[in-house]
Amino acid sequence: MNNNLKFVFDKYFVKKHSYETVSVDGCMDVALELSHWPGNKTPKELKADTATEIAFNLIERNPEKYFSNIKYITNNHLEADGILAAYVLLYTEKALKFKKEFINSAIVSDFNEFIDEESIKTAIILDSLLDTTKNNLIFEDIKEKNPVEIIQIAYEKAFDLIPDVFSNSDKFGNIWREEIDLLNKSFSSFESRISQISEYNDLNFTTYESNFLLSPYAKFFKTQNDIILNCVKQKGGYIFILEYKPYTWFETVSRKKFKRASFASLAKLLNQKFNLSNPRFIEMGLNPEEDWDYKLVFAYENLEYAVCPVELYKIEKEILEHLATETN
Numbered sequence: 001m002n003n004n005l006k007f008v009f010d011k012y013f014v015k016k017h018s019y020e021t022v023s024v025d026g027c028m029d030v031a032l033e034l035s036h037w038p039g040n041k042t043p044k045e046l047k048a049d050t051a052t053e054i055a056f057n058l059i060e061r062n063p064e065k066y067f068s069n070i071k072y073i074t075n076n077h078l079e080a081d082g083i084l085a086a087y088v089l090l091y092t093e094k095a096l097k098f099k100k101e102f103i104n105s106a107i108v109s110d111f112n113e114f115i116d117e118e119s120i121k122t123a124i125i126l127d128s129l130l131d132t133t134k135n136n137l138i139f140e141d142i143k144e145k146n147p148v149e150i151i152q153i154a155y156e157k158a159f160d161l162i163p164d165v166f167s168n169s170d171k172f173g174n175i176w177r178e179e180i181d182l183l184n185k186s187f188s189s190f191e192s193r194i195s196q197i198s199e200y201n202d203l204n205f206t207t208y209e210s211n212f213l214l215s216p217y218a219k220f221f222k223t224q225n226d227i228i229l230n231c232v233k234q235k236g237g238y239i240f241i242l243e244y245k246p247y248t249w250f251e252t253v254s255r256k257k258f259k260r261a262s263f264a265s266l267a268k269l270l271n272q273k274f275n276l277s278n279p280r281f282i283e284m285g286l287n288p289e290e291d292w293d294y295k296l297v298f299a300y301e302n303l304e305y306a307v308c309p310v311e312l313y314k315i316e317k318e319i320l321e322h323l324a325t326e327t328n
Contacts, residue, residue, distance in 0.1 A: 007073045007086050007159070009152040014074045021072040022089070025051035025082035028074065032066055034058065034085060036110075036250045038289060049252040051081045052106035055088035056099060078151050080109035080126040083158045090159065098166045105166075111247040114221035117180060121169040124176040125161075129154045135175050137161065179215070186210075186218035198316075199223055203323045204258075207231060207316055213239075220245055226258050229319060237309040240281070242266075242319065243295040244288070260288035263296035266322050273318065279306030 008014060014021050014030065021030040027037045034054045035042050043066070046057045058066055073089055075082040084102045088095040095102060104119040109127055114120070128135040130150070138157045142150045165172065189195035195210035206223040208214060211233045219228065226248055232239040248258045267281040279300045285291030298308040308315070 004071065005073055005090055006071065007090060007152075007155055009074060009155060010148050011074075011076070014072065017072055020069050021074055022067075022070050023074050023076070024055060024085035024089070025079075026076035028076055030074065032070065036252065038249070038251060040251060047251075047253055049247075049250070049254055050103060050106040050110060051085035052088060053103050055085040056095075056103070059088060059092050059096075075155075078130060078154055080123045081106040083126050083155060084162075086155065087159055087162055091162075094163060098162075101166050108217070110250065111245070112216040112220055113247070114183070114217040117183070118169060120180065120183065120217055121172070121176040122165050124179055125165050125169065125172045126158055128175055129158060134178075183215040183217050185212070186215040189214070190218070190222060197222055199225060200320060200323075201225060203227070203320065203327060205229070205320065205323055207312075209233065209312065227323070229316065231312050231315075234307045237307040238298075238312055238315075239305050240298040240308050240315060241295055241305075242297070243293075246292065249289075249292045249294075260294065261326060262288055263294075266319065267296055269322065270315065270318055274310045274314075276308075276310075279308070 014028070018030045022032040022034060023030045024034050025037070027033060027035050027040050033041045034046065034051055036047075036049060036051055036054065042054060045061065046054050048054045048057055073086050075086065084106050088102065101119070101122065104115045105122040105126070107113055108115060108119045109123040125135070129138055132139045138154055141153050141157065145153065169176070186195065189210060190197065195208060195214060198207040200206070201224070204225045205227045206225040207229045208219055209231045213232055214230065219230070226245045228243050228245065230239075230241040230243070242263060244260050247255050248260055263283055267283060270276065270281045279298055281296055282299050282303065283294070284297055284303060285294035288294040297303070297305060299305050
């Protein structure tokens with residue numbers, strides 16, 4: 001690749017240099033998009049499930065075709081897939097040594113899919129760079145910096161850290177240990193049947209009943225269905241969270257096609273049937289196609305989770321009937 005490439009997060013700079021800029025992961029108005037976001041303009045021959053794999057496709061197939069006038073790399077947010085995709089373009093030879101690991105880490109980060117513990121560890125390290133409660137790797141570097149400078153520093157720090165992260169993730173155990181413990185606790189709870197799973201494959205729907213919030217990596221691994229009802233047992237009832245598998249928001253190549261539907265009518269039905277007002281079933285996010293983490297939750301007005309006194313089987317029954325009607 002062109003060794004003169006430079007990563008720039010500043011959107012005003014990018015706007016002035018859009019004709020010589022490539023965006024990785026997020027969709028932006030630039031010369032070239034390498035994205036799996038909805039509505040992306042990624043060249044068809046390069047498309048893949050993650051931006052990281054798209055970047056590898058480019059460097060392995062025909063980089064000269066796409067990069068003859070490119071000087072800058074950018075993104076509109078910070079997380080593992082974008083970081084790794086940018087790294088592939090900037091440090092191609094180093095990236096190729098970790099191709100499988102990079103792609104796995106990007107999948108874990110964006111889709112919350114369990115591949116192996118190592119991929120979860122590396123994804124968490126990169127995803128948490130701005131969360132100084134978990135990760136102090138850039139804490140000193142970002143003091144008294146503005147938001148744009150902070151993310152620019154985070155990307156540059158990530159690029160420096162990547163070889164170490166993928167060679168020795170155990171060095172960063174204080175960052176990922178809590179999530180790995182939750183993962184193991186979740187898998188163990190299935191084995192001991194403390195956590196229960198009910199699958200309705202004809203409706204692409206799964207219910208999980210547990211006494212704690214399960215690790216997303218564990219629950220998405222346990223089912224092939226795309227609509228998930230999380231039922232967390234509490235004193236006096238359940239916390240209910242109805243969600244889609246994260247991959248369903250993205251444009252993917254190898255995964256099955258699935259169109260998200262709004263939960264608005266379901267929320268109205270549940271609230272009316274069980275006379276729920278505050279707390280009640282509320283959408284988090286207004287548009288399932290635009291909001292990556294769109295879900296339906298039982299919560300207060302401020303979206304804080306609440307305990308629903310309605311029995312689980314009644315809520316599940318209404319959801320199943322609603323899905324059956326939507327399917328037909």
